[in-house]
Amino acid sequence: MKMSIREAINQTLHEEMARDDRVVVMGEDVASDQGGVYGITEGLTQKYGVRRVIDTPITESAIVGAAGGAALTGLRPVAELMFVDFLGVCLDQILNQIAKFRYMFGGQARTPLVIRTMIGAGTGTGPQHSQILYPLLAAIPGIKVVYPAFPADAKGLLTTAIRDDDPVIFCEHKALYMDECEVPEGEYLIPFGQARTVVAGSDITIVAMSRMVVIAEQAAAQLKEKGISAEVIDLRTLSPLDEGAVLESLAKTGRLVVVDESNPYCSMASEIAGLAVERGFDTLDAPVRRVTAPHTPVPATPCLETEYVPNAAKVIAAVEETLAY
Amino acid sequence: MKMSIREAINQTLHEEMARDDRVVVMGEDVASDQGGVYGITEGLTQKYGVRRVIDTPITESAIVGAAGGAALTGLRPVAELMFVDFLGVCLDQILNQIAKFRYMFGGQARTPLVIRTMIGAGTGTGPQHSQILYPLLAAIPGIKVVYPAFPADAKGLLTTAIRDDDPVIFCEHKALYMDECEVPEGEYLIPFGQARTVVAGSDITIVAMSRMVVIAEQAAAQLKEKGISAEVIDLRTLSPLDEGAVLESLAKTGRLVVVDESNPYCSMASEIAGLAVERGFDTLDAPVRRVTAPHTPVPATPCLETEYVPNAAKVIAAVEETLAY
Amino acid sequence: MDISPEKLADAYRLMKTIREFEERMRSEYQQGKLPGFIHIYRNQEAIAVAACLDMTNEDYIASTHRGHGHCIAKGCEIEAMLLELACKEDGLCNGKGGSMHIADMSKGMLGANAIVGGGPPIAAGAALTAKTLGNGAVSMAFIGDGASDQGTVAEALNLAVVLQLPMIFMYENNRYAEFTRNPKPDGRIAERAGAYGMPAEVVDGSDFYAMYDACQRAITRGREGGGPTAIEAICNRFYGHFEGDPQAYRDQDELKQERVDNDPLVRFLADERTASLTAEMTSSIDAAILAEIDRGFEVALAAADPTPDKLFTNVYIEYAGRLR
């Protein structure tokens, strides 16, 4: 069936709540009739009641911390952090508490928790509602970070996330909510740590994640017309990271461009470039190019926001530079 | 004069408070007689009074936020975030407020703020008091991140930080507080964004920061005995980053090892490796090796903590592997 | 209460400006002429205006996501504001802030804030500056009823008490946070603030005079070294949470009734203390307001977008690092 990421997530929440009554959904406005600002939790309250669909005050530390405490003691919460930018007001509960429970308690803890959060620029909402903070999340040992680009992946990865016994941060790019694609019916799980080759190619590898996969696909299509065969790898999960998939593709193409919507320093783009030069050096025929947002906040004005986000033209330029090496 | 980092910082605070009465110091226990847990602020209250040496409650968001608001309106606060691990409870005020003031207000704001914070493993205090979170800080546009290894640099960089009109995070490695070295008398400033060649060499470049510089020096000394000439670069500031110094040294040696005490993913080690492969590819003769902590929290038990932190043996192994390539 | 006819006229002008400004914003936004999210301040005008009427540019406010009214009350210029809300080069923030981050340092307006609860620690810092310099300035944080639950607000309350800061916590309790009714009874917010150790009162936020009286006392207390004050202003959110939200979740009868009973401008004009303000005066003020807003929109919508190089400016005072 064709559906959007919004619908795929909503459907998955319905299915998993039906399957396991320890699954609870919590967050700001999630129990409201419209199912939050983007309608993601629509219909859950009507079906599962306010015992399992829990509206919270505007207190992200308490939301995330309580979800963690609930996970530690027997529930399987799916908590909503409305925008990833709000990580600022709840990082401690993720970084120092939830992510470390299992390790610092010597393996006593299981923390089956999913934190769903919206990420990304492109809606003109400015510096505090448009960030792409996954590098900081992927750096934290003890959590997993999932970042789907397509509705089918959203379904398969969210199902896996809800059934996983480790804490998972599930990032949803708000500029992708409405794009539709075919989604498998019924139970559908995608294992973590498996990238997907979205476009097969032989001249260059383009590694991307979430919305950047769509950009990379556009670039690959345009490159094809120029006779350049680009392979596009969608990481799908950032932690665990499918290093093998990147290295394998690189071994085939010898060239690498990484497209990452986040700020450049200590980004996933840097991480992948570092991987390539540490473990794929033999196969590298040219410098790795990192196409990222600049080292600036996200400006509110749409005209600059458009400049901020990597686009197909920038990816193509990087690819051509790399090939010209 | 020979002194420790602890003394160098204390002396600099005294000098800068004497020089400019808009400089205020604030934080938990900073006004106490002993000058906080490590005595860093010793003697300031006696000299400058509680009007300028401000004890706060245990509320890091309010401390950091108020320091930011005070900076925005005319003071030059030096706020203490006792351990960098406490970033979790105040990240918003750094990430979304202070770092973005200047940009999102279109250049209207000046935020002359220094946040001093303790960083690093090695004291047996476990997962929530031993982290090395500078990659996350270096990734944030709008703040500067300073990370001295030696008392002289601590003085020169803290002086610069206090006089800088942008927000600066000044990281102090707690395992280095007591190491002494020669510190210039009188006014001493070191510009940001200038790495320092701590050991000159020609066979391989070792890039490091803070405590890892000391480890790299040890490694270089041992390598020298084996006839290997390693160049050790101390980054000193992580943001701005002296990319030129890294690339220059690499151009000379052709080989690179980065030593970073933080967790591996999206680390400074990854950033430097990415830099090398993107802009120094021509000069690279071997894979870049990243020597970092593992992707785990910092364990409390000293026996595992010792395994956790990169040491000279691991650096030497990485160097030898690189040279054997 | 001590208020001159000139000040009354000024209060009227500011409230009416906010009203007309927001109505016009709404209609332009609905026509797709403005970017981002906008949150309309209508019906809370008496709060912002009473709060800022006795402030100077040396006093500070930290605002919220619903900040247009605060800006106007604090004296920001309409045209400069509109240039910013339209995200243009000549806007107060070069178009980089927009509605949720608009700021005007020259007026002591320390920024709207898209992080709920983000402002109070910053306002506490401005109060600390005032206290440290001993210049008699005060600092005010505007805080929604929803925001009042945020931990940062509690921390700022406590810091203000411990350091005896010249600060005012101005709670605007419009009883809704997004689509959810505030579960707290009226007065709970003031009670909490009071329990941190500061004078706190509940005021009818649609009654300009009651608000002005409370604000005068709070500001005087702050200027005289008496420490922080909290005011819980009970009010009503006239429109949806953001523009485009039809607020179907609300009791429509109650909403209708609130709109009728608690229009601060209607109540202000009906009050006998407003007698010095004649119909002639208000209509000339009104005309000037409409002209100013017309002109502002005309200029703002026609103005130039920021040039692409602006993406890279003002990250730092000056910076030679990589801004690729």
Next chain:
Amino acid sequence: MDISPEKLADAYRLMKTIREFEERMRSEYQQGKLPGFIHIYRNQEAIAVAACLDMTNEDYIASTHRGHGHCIAKGCEIEAMLLELACKEDGLCNGKGGSMHIADMSKGMLGANAIVGGGPPIAAGAALTAKTLGNGAVSMAFIGDGASDQGTVAEALNLAVVLQLPMIFMYENNRYAEFTRNPKPDGRIAERAGAYGMPAEVVDGSDFYAMYDACQRAITRGREGGGPTAIEAICNRFYGHFEGDPQAYRDQDELKQERVDNDPLVRFLADERTASLTAEMTSSIDAAILAEIDRGFEVALAAADPTPDKLFTNVYIEYAGRLR
């Protein structure tokens, strides 16, 4: 008050165990036999024990950096605790937690916490589990007077009220946070919690009976669906903030007097309600305690360190990623 002689004996045993445990910890630490920072619980024994006496392993507590007493009161085994505090392989947390992160899931002890204010949101989550499953369990967060200012605590208070969670906020007001005297007057903490909308009372934390009475009521309220309760227990920190702090900053006369007047064990034994506990009984309990602690230290100090491979285990349930 309803307390059986057996329970009384148990209360004594637990308080005395904490006392002896902490004294021994101190001396071993001073001899350099234990790593990290440790924070001694002495003189707050009545609080932890009264709080946990009516709890089962199905009830939860979230502790603080000063957590040894909470562990013992919640039923953690002495030897397993000491193995952890000595950071050994067979410790409760494989030595990876140590004093500031010790936890015992099997006892409902959700962890000490080196982040001041870190525990209350987690305890609220445990209370949410209890409420959602409807199993009658309760959850308690221990909170220092210093910690009470942290925003996370305020958020947890509010969440507990809004969701009517079976939760108890157990404030231990020992009037000091590190080297700084708490500027809040006694009772302010309870007042704050009360202002969030829950029953809150101030109790003499050195009086076991008063504490037990308050805790019984709070726990019963929680179990019966009556929502959260706050208790501000006034107490005294006998030793320095962490071991090694000579607390030179304190008024030494006051400290001395507090130590004499408010020793919870002395007061407990002097109370007529404790009459059923004979000297014979206490001395046999004492002997058993000392033997257990002796044995615990002997085992713990001689035990094996974690093997190096343990550095990499338990980051995730299972994980194939890079753990270089």
